[in-house]
Amino acid sequence: MTHHYHIQVKGIVQGVGFRPFVYNVAVSHNLCGSVSNDTEGVTIHLEGPEEAIKQCVDIIRNNPPPLAQIIDIKITKLPPNGFKSFTILQSTTTGTRDVFIPPDVAICHECLEDFFDVHNRRYHYPFTTCTHCGPRFSIIDDIPYDRDNTAMKPFSMCPQCYEEYTNPHNRRFHTQPNACPQCGPHIVLCDSSGKVIQSQFDAIISQLQTILKHHIVALKSVGGYHLACDATNDHCVNLLRMRKGRPFKPFAIMVSSLQFLETFCLVTQKEKELLLSKERPIVLLKLQKDIVSPYVAPGLTYIGVMLPYTPFQHMLFSSNDESIYVMTSANISDEPIIYNDDDAFERLGTIADYFVTYNRQILSHTDDSVVYVVDEKPYFVRRSRGYVPAPIFIKETPLHILATGGDLKNSFALARNNVAIVSQFLGDLATPWGNDLYRKTIAHFCKIFDVKPKLIAHDMHPNYFTTMFAQEQTTLQTVAVQHHHAHIASVCQEHSIEEPIIGIAYDGTGYGTDHTLWGSELLIADTKEFIRAAHFDYFGLPGGEHAIKDPWKIGLSLLMTSSVDDSTFFTQKQEKEFVKEIVYKTINCPATCSIGRLFDGVAAILGVAHHISTEAEAAMLLEEKALEAIKDTTVFEVPIKQEQTLVIDTAHIIQEIVNMIELHVPVAAIAMRFHRAIAEVTITTACKLREHYSINKVALSGGVFHNRILLHLITTGLAKKSFDVYTPHKLPCNDGGIALGQIAIARENIHV
Numbered sequence: 001m002t003h004h005y006h007i008q009v010k011g012i013v014q015g016v017g018f019r020p021f022v023y024n025v026a027v028s029h030n031l032c033g034s035v036s037n038d039t040e041g042v043t044i045h046l047e048g049p050e051e052a053i054k055q056c057v058d059i060i061r062n063n064p065p066p067l068a069q070i071i072d073i074k075i076t077k078l079p080p081n082g083f084k085s086f087t088i089l090q091s092t093t094t095g096t097r098d099v100f101i102p103p104d105v106a107i108c109h110e111c112l113e114d115f116f117d118v119h120n121r122r123y124h125y126p127f128t129t130c131t132h133c134g135p136r137f138s139i140i141d142d143i144p145y146d147r148d149n150t151a152m153k154p155f156s157m158c159p160q161c162y163e164e165y166t167n168p169h170n171r172r173f174h175t176q177p178n179a180c181p182q183c184g185p186h187i188v189l190c191d192s193s194g195k196v197i198q199s200q201f202d203a204i205i206s207q208l209q210t211i212l213k214h215h216i217v218a219l220k221s222v223g224g225y226h227l228a229c230d231a232t233n234d235h236c237v238n239l240l241r242m243r244k245g246r247p248f249k250p251f252a253i254m255v256s257s258l259q260f261l262e263t264f265c266l267v268t269q270k271e272k273e274l275l276l277s278k279e280r281p282i283v284l285l286k287l288q289k290d291i292v293s294p295y296v297a298p299g300l301t302y303i304g305v306m307l308p309y310t311p312f313q314h315m316l317f318s319s320n321d322e323s324i325y326v327m328t329s330a331n332i333s334d335e336p337i338i339y340n341d342d343d344a345f346e347r348l349g350t351i352a353d354y355f356v357t358y359n360r361q362i363l364s365h366t367d368d369s370v371v372y373v374v375d376e377k378p379y380f381v382r383r384s385r386g387y388v389p390a391p392i393f394i395k396e397t398p399l400h401i402l403a404t405g406g407d408l409k410n411s412f413a414l415a416r417n418n419v420a421i422v423s424q425f426l427g428d429l430a431t432p433w434g435n436d437l438y439r440k441t442i443a444h445f446c447k448i449f450d451v452k453p454k455l456i457a458h459d460m461h462p463n464y465f466t467t468m469f470a471q472e473q474t475t476l477q478t479v480a481v482q483h484h485h486a487h488i489a490s491v492c493q494e495h496s497i498e499e500p501i502i503g504i505a506y507d508g509t510g511y512g513t514d515h516t517l518w519g520s521e522l523l524i525a526d527t528k529e530f531i532r533a534a535h536f537d538y539f540g541l542p543g544g545e546h547a548i549k550d551p552w553k554i555g556l557s558l559l560m561t562s563s564v565d566d567s568t569f570f571t572q573k574q575e576k577e578f579v580k581e582i583v584y585k586t587i588n589c590p591a592t593c594s595i596g597r598l599f600d601g602v603a604a605i606l607g608v609a610h611h612i613s614t615e616a617e618a619a620m621l622l623e624e625k626a627l628e629a630i631k632d633t634t635v636f637e638v639p640i641k642q643e644q645t646l647v648i649d650t651a652h653i654i655q656e657i658v659n660m661i662e663l664h665v666p667v668a669a670i671a672m673r674f675h676r677a678i679a680e681v682t683i684t685t686a687c688k689l690r691e692h693y694s695i696n697k698v699a700l701s702g703g704v705f706h707n708r709i710l711l712h713l714i715t716t717g718l719a720k721k722s723f724d725v726y727t728p729h730k731l732p733c734n735d736g737g738i739a740l741g742q743i744a745i746a747r748e749n750i751h752v
């Protein structure tokens with residue numbers, strides 16, 4: 001008896017080898033019918049004996065190809081059609097679009113074997129790829145995911161590639177970026193003016209290995225350009241710092257293998273998994289041996305490391321597998337990575353001595369993702385290549401929503417039905433170039449995910465670019481979302497928590513409902529609303545929230561607010577009297593309770609950092625100091641005052657620190673005790689809130705939780721007090737994660 005079923009599969013099912021997979025499963029079960037991509041996913045017709053169809057569907061559901069992610073399978077019975085065979089049909093473009101685009105992933109083992117096999121026609125061909133690996137998101141221009149809608153459009157396949165592409169038994173069947181040396185893109189080596197000086201691949205590699213010993217090279221990678229140099233050469237690394245105007249912010253490095261990496265870094269099991277994963281993020285690891293130049297990550301004992309993820313990167317180590325390269329995003333200050341060739345030559349010409357580029361366009365930029373592991377749990381610093389644009393499943397939203405994110409470390413998000421797509425890292429939106437890219441990326445996302453926003457959620461901050469952008473969209477309903485509420489709602493959304501929880505949001509600064517700068521918030525919140533239940537006490541922020549590059553000014557203000565004699569501090573500063581005056585008179589000195597700024601100020605008081613070049617630098621250096629005294633378990637108690645809310649006594653912390661300085665307690669020990677005191681008072685406050693509100697769930701978020709010591713002390717301390725602790729793992733805890741929270745809050749506050 002012949003049966004006919006129509007099967008609709010939704011999820012990440014295009015560009016991942018889904019059709020050939022279905023073809024092979026169907027044919028091996030002697031079934032007839034068809035499979036095709038359409039704008040809703042993959043449509044399958046299966047005709048044959050009922051039992052065989054059932055087996056087939058089970059395999060599709062339970063063992064899809066490596067890059068596939070199925071959300072939904074809908075099965076409908078139809079009258080028999082009389083199919084004579086099983087075929088793969090052309091794509092159709094009608095109907096609503098409901099497909100997802102896979103992220104860019106590392107080259108797979110089989111392709112790497114082809115690449116290193118002298119007898120293979122893809123020997124040393126750097127664009128070797130297959131259905132299970134390589135670029136996707138970065139080369140897609142529109143859906144359906146067909147070659148004509150990708151950056152591969154200009155390259156027509158040679159007969160051999162076409163044979164693979166059309167042969168269902170080939171690993172490259174329907175691989176849109178399929179290419180070979182005869183028909184695909186090519187790499188060239190150029191000087192800084194753009195003049196090609198080598199175009200033969202093996203010659204490029206050997207020249208490059210020599211050049212990299214003494215020069216800086218811009219390398220076009222998957223999601224944009226990297227700047228590379230020899231990480232063991234002080235002169236080169238320093239030169240790169242000078243040319244980039246980046247004195248402190250650490251550079252990531254790339255090494256050939258895990259085996260070599262373990263000779264100089266401590267790598268835990270979880271860290272190994274991440275390093276070797278197909279997403280290949282940068283993983284922050286503890287340095288054990290001084291093998292790289294100290295200028296790679298000045299003053300820090302954690303270093304960002306990644307393993308090669310493209311054939312080209314594997315080749316960089318062909319003559320010496322113990323090479324270590326700086327591999328940092330080619331960008332200007334905190335902007336996103338540069339990814340188009342004209343921009344690269346124009347803007348990097350004074351930084352890079354040589355360029356390696358290729359003749360295929362990058363359509364979506366992605367920086368390398370950055371993760372760190374605390375207590376064997378992974379956390380994002382930056383979510384981009386390898387992870388974006390994988391969907392995050394959420395509670396159903398009745399309207400399409402755009403959430404604009406924050407102005408620092410920006411990522412925006414779109415939501416449709418039960419899916420949110422969070423964008424790649426877009427950096428700090430402080431320049432016209434960054435603003436322009438932001439607008440372009442939103443438009444591109446709306447196109448490729450077919451979202452037409454009806455509602456736009458933005459931060460409450462009146463001066464954010466992202467707020468102004470939202471207000472420009474005059475035809476849309478807007479929702480202003482409090483910054484720390486968004487941080488916490490994001491964690492609630494990620495863990496599908498609907499009831500109110502205790503949310504601890506510790507970060508730089510965020511605009512509060514009372515127009516002051518918040519940043520140490522303990523909220524009672526769900527995804528609809530919140531109560532501000534506790535925070536640290538306020539202090540003056542001389543110069544306002546943008547003047548964060550002078551931690552000593554914050555330190556001075558903290559001393560003054562705490563009624564501590566400041567005469568022995570910052571005595572060498574010419575502007576000291578001037579700063580004191582603006583703090584006294586509160587001119588251009590807004591009040592803040594930011595815990596991030598408290599860390600900066602304490603770092604300055606302890607002499608760990610006075611001037612910094614990048615946000616959170618002082619706090620990072622303070623954490624490093626504390627690590628030296630990690631075994632010091634002394635902790636001082638911080639009073640909690642009962643006002644309208646609970647207020648943690650910031651002044652007392654400063655007084656304790658100054659006391660310890662006077663008693664000549666070593667700086668590292670003071671730094672460590674400060675961390676412990678903050679953790680301790682946080683846990684005590686959470687206990688008070690639990691008592692009052694009868695809530696046992698706690699969510700943590702905010703950029704301050706990039707601090708490993710604090711994250712460890714607070715999560716383990718809360719767990720010891722039997723709290724259920726939730727932390728963000730799908731998105732960064734910094735402002736890169738707030739867009740998802742904005743989506744959730746907007747959805748709960750829709751007035752229809």
Ligand code: ZN
Pocket residue numbers: 107108109110111112129130131132133134
């Ligand atoms: Zn492959």
Ligand code: ZN
Pocket residue numbers: 157158159160161162179180181182183184
């Ligand atoms: Zn070819």
Ligand code: FE
Pocket residue numbers: 483487507508509510702703734735
């Ligand atoms: Fe924040």
